Amino acid sequence: MKKHLAFWWLALILVTGCTLATPAEKITIRVALLPILDGLPIVVAQQEGLFKKYNVQVELIPVGSAPERDQLIAAGQADAMINELTSVMFLNKETPQVQAVRFARTATTDQALFRILAAKGAGIQGVSDLKGIAVGVSQATVIEYLTQRLLEQQGFQAGEIQMVSVPKIPDRMALLASGELKAAMLPEPFSTLAEQQGAIPILDDTVAPEYSFSLISFRKAVIDQHPQVVKGFLAAVEEATQRINADPQKYSTLMVDQKMVPAPLAESFRVPTYPLKGVPTADQFADALAWAQSKGYLKVDLVYSDCVNPNLLP
Structure with missing residues (x-):
């Protein structure tokens, strides 16, 4: 009897140990990506292995227009995108579907968008x-x-x-x-x-x-179910941003190859400076919402925390 108990106790330890050692569920983040300058840090993170470094699997899905991008997100066929506050608001007008989690690009006093x-x-x-x-x-x-x-x-x-x-x-x-x-x-x-x-x-x-910025936004379902994956994604983008800002001309060819810059500008257009981690403020959100309501594009009130999530930044 003691031998049987010892056997079952050892088996339980082994099974429990195997269960604890099982890696977390792997998901692939599908990013609907327009060929725009705003997406360069995401492309750099993919090409330089930074998503892999942060244990994130990413698939870039090329899209040709903002409506196509939004349709993929609404249908659950893409998980993340680069968009603007108005896009976030329109997608969330009935129920919260997406949240902005980071700036993609921002205008500054010396850099126009x-x-x-x-x-x-x-x-x-x-x-x-x-x-x-x-x-x-x-x-x-x-x-x-x-x-x-x-x-x-x-x-x-x-x-x-x-x-x-x-x-x-x-x-x-x-x-x-x-x-x-x-x-x-x-x-x-x-x-x-x-x-x-x-x-x-x-x-x-x-x-x-x-008033002028673009955003990285995720489907809320992905954020709710896989917050650590989204955090890893944003950590990779942050490191890619730092690399671009430290040596922008290193990425000039990539910018052209990805069709983010028209061919006639290939030799002259400089790689822009990209913003480090951050999200729109409540005041920026309120102003964009007031504008959309004044134009009749939105007839509902939206809540900042439903549309903007600052808690996933590295």
């Missing part, structure tokens, strides 16, 4: 000339929000701000180049390309950088 440019020959030389002029934007996006806020910051009244929706950047650039649009808001690096083609820079977000 977006510019309003005037068409060559349009007779627009300064900001005041934009009064009553229809500025080409992408409706219900950060571009429309930012255009309104920048012009308000310059003293424009509501009736002096005019916008026309041209959702696709190539179309906006073509209409600006032809003069059919007298002015347009464009993101970098396309604003630099438009300037090279003759457009005149009028106003950019360096005058009010608090």
Whole structure:
């Protein structure tokens, strides 16, 4: 009997030990990624083995448009993305689906993310000339929000701000180049390309950088079920960001290879500086929400903590 008890006790110890030694569940984080400068740290983290270093498996899913990106997220076919506060809010209007967990890029007082440019020959030389002029934007996006806020910051009244929706950047650039649009808001690096083609820079977000940023957002279900995995992902992105900022020109070829920069700018466009860890403040969230509600894009109140989660940063 004692021999039998000893055998079963030893077996229990072995089984328990094996159970404790079993590695945690592995999941693959699927990132819906547009070919934009904001995604460079994520690509660097993947290519330089930083996700592996932090024990995270990542699959990058190329997408061609913001609607395609949001559809993948809503369908649960992607877990993370780079987007903006307006995108987070629209996805969360019925129930919290996604949370912003980190800045991807931010404007600063010496680094613009977006510019309003005037068409060559349009007779627009300064900001005041934009009064009553229809500025080409992408409706219900950060571009429309930012255009309104920048012009308000310059003293424009509501009736002096005019916008026309041209959702696709190539179309906006073509209409600006032809003069059919007298002015347009464009993101970098396309604003630099438009300037090279003759457009005149009028106003950019360096005058009010608090309004201009992009985000890394995750599906809330992934955050709730796998918070340590999300923390590992963000730790890898943080290290990739530090590497880029320490030696930006090392990544200039990668930036071009990933089609984040148009070919004509391959030799001249400099790798931008990327923000270290951080998330939007409650005031930034409240302002974007108030704008979306004032435009009729949202008819509900949203809670900051449902949409922004600062607790996963390294």
